[in-house]
Amino acid sequence: MVVRAAGPVHRLRRYRPGPAQLRYRRDRQPADAQHPQGAAQQGTAIPARPHPRRPRRGRNTSVTQTQTLNPSKATTGREVVLEIRGLDVDYGFGPDAVRAVSGADLTLHRGEVLGLAGESGSGKSTLAYALTRLLRAPGVITGGEVLFHSRPQGADAGPVETVDILAADAKELGRMRWSELAVVFQSAMHALNPVARIDAQLTDVLKAHRRHMSPAERRERAVELLRMVGISADRLRSYPHELSGGMRQRVMIAMSLALEPQVVIMDEPTTALDVVTQREILEELMLLRERLGFAVVFITHDLSLLLELADSIAVMYAGRIVERASAAELFRAPRHPYSLGLKGSFPSLHGERVRMEGIPGAPPSLKSMPSGCAFHPRCKFAVDRCKVDLPPLATPAMDRIDGLPDVSAPTPTQRVSSCWLHDGQQAAPDALALPFPTPVHLPDQVATAPNGDTASGADRVPSSTTVTHPTLGSTS
Numbered sequence: 051m052v053v054r055a056a057g058p059v060h061r062l063r064r065y066r067p068g069p070a071q072l073r074y075r076r077d078r079q080p081a082d083a084q085h086p087q088g089a090a091q092q093g094t095a096i097p098a099r100p101h102p103r104r105p106r107r108g109r110n111t112s113v114t115q116t117q118t119l120n121p122s123k124a125t126t127g128r129e130v131v132l133e134i135r136g137l138d139v140d141y142g143f144g145p146d147a148v149r150a151v152s153g154a155d156l157t158l159h160r161g162e163v164l165g166l167a168g169e170s171g172s173g174k175s176t177l178a179y180a181l182t183r184l185l186r187a188p189g190v191i192t193g194g195e196v197l198f199h200s201r202p203q204g205a206d207a208g209p210v211e212t213v214d215i216l217a218a219d220a221k222e223l224g225r226m227r228w229s230e231l232a233v234v235f236q237s238a239m240h241a242l243n244p245v246a247r248i249d250a251q252l253t254d255v256l257k258a259h260r261r262h263m264s265p266a267e268r269r270e271r272a273v274e275l276l277r278m279v280g281i282s283a284d285r286l287r288s289y290p291h292e293l294s295g296g297m298r299q300r301v302m303i304a305m306s307l308a309l310e311p312q313v314v315i316m317d318e319p320t321t322a323l324d325v326v327t328q329r330e331i332l333e334e335l336m337l338l339r340e341r342l343g344f345a346v347v348f349i350t351h352d353l354s355l356l357l358e359l360a361d362s363i364a365v366m367y368a369g370r371i372v373e374r375a376s377a378a379e380l381f382r383a384p385r386h387p388y389s390l391g392l393k394g395s396f397p398s399l400h401g402e403r404v405r406m407e408g409i410p411g412a413p414p415s416l417k418s419m420p421s422g423c424a425f426h427p428r429c430k431f432a433v434d435r436c437k438v439d440l441p442p443l444a445t446p447a448m449d450r451i452d453g454l455p456d457v458s459a460p461t462p463t464q465r466v467s468s469c470w471l472h473d474g475q476q477a478a479p480d481a482l483a484l485p486f487p488t489p490v491h492l493p494d495q496v497a498t499a500p501n502g503d504t505a506s507g508a509d510r511v512p513s514s515t516t517v518t519h520p521t522l523g524s525t526s
């Protein structure tokens with residue numbers, strides 16, 4: 051399967067100029083009849099324009115509008131809002147194509163903060179833009195499934211409509227973006243239009259999705275959004291260059307929340323900001339999440355930041371998810387050597403003094419990936435099997451009982467790790483075999499800790515744990 055670049059073809063030509071070869075490739079994705087060799091290598095291709103017989107509005111063919119869905123609650127008891135299954139993303143076609151994301155599997159629950167961590171070039175942003183169909187050419191989605199479980203606004207419970215984002219046409223994507231699925235881009239200075247005032251950019255999304263609103267109502271909503279993120283109304287008539295970096299980032303967050311979406315994807319929203327501004331923005335962001343109830347996919351290379359903010363964390367390396375666990379599990383007892391290396395890359399101001407050790411070497415080139423586990427050239431625990439076979443993403447042996455995840459604990463583990471050291475055939479190194487202490491059991495809904503902090507369920511770092519971060523400081 052190959053999914054074409056996002057958006058209508060005429061908009062791609064207008065807003066994404068480039069060499070003639072890229073423009074042709076963008077407008078006419080390969081099909082079996084036109085490129086039999088490319089189709090054989092990449093799988094079944096989807097034509098550039100949706101087929102007339104394809105289900106309208108991109109909805110899942112197994113779901114009817116009269117059905118009341120109950121998305122899988124698995125072992126968490128929380129409702130799923132976004133599912134990613136086996137997502138593959140390539141850059142280019144044929145023998146020159148490189149696999150930027152391989153077999154990504156993620157599940158996001160309503161109200162949850164899911165963190166994506168990893169070094170630059172690990173595929174975090176590519177994964178985010180692929181699941182929103184904002185991936186630019188020559189990037190193409192070559193496999194997988196992205197399901198969005200949409201719930202009508204204003205309904206606490208009721209019918210949930212499942213939309214297959216990868217099969218959705220341009221009209222359906224236009225309806226979903228901003229209203230149900232919003233994005234905060236990495237650089238606010240480049241994301242905002244430099245020649246348009248802030249009020250015009252805030253009300254533009256309201257003109258497109260809330261056509262019944264009058265100009266006065268749109269302006270009132272824009273003022274409300276700015277105040278929501280701590281900006282006074284007199285900044286409405288300002289241009290982006292007249293705002294500080296932190297204010298521009300707040301405007302982007304306000305714009306993403308204009309239509310109260312169910313999911314907000316944030317691609318390193320605090321990059322290039324000073325630590326004081328980062329702290330203010332992140333605190334405001336978490337307060338808005340608690341108030342509005344949206345789910346967040348938070349992308350960053352800073353694992354220590356995610357330990358403070360996220361409920362669950364997925365660690366990516368060389369285009370693959372190598373570990374997925376709750377923030378508390380990843381902090382207390384990481385199972386993958388790469389997660390351990392990231393955790394040991396930031397200092398702690400409390401506890402026993404330990405020597406900080408970086409991860410040796412550099413990430414591999416996507417054009418010349420090593421055999422077996424991609425991390426084995428940099429891993430001090432690597433064994434011979436790591437150099438030959440690719441480990442699957444599975445529950446570590448020490449976290450299983452009779453071959454199944456341990457569900458006897460107050461908070462059953464859902465962690466998975468891609469490492470041969472946890473296949474049960476050998477003893478894992480002590481640093482990767484730390485027992486996870488029994489956490490304090492909290493309700494599934496948002497609860498208040500003794501120190502006044504809030505946590506969703508029991509997935510956050512326990513209140514007895516001290517985590518120090520240069521942006522947020524230490525919490526105990």
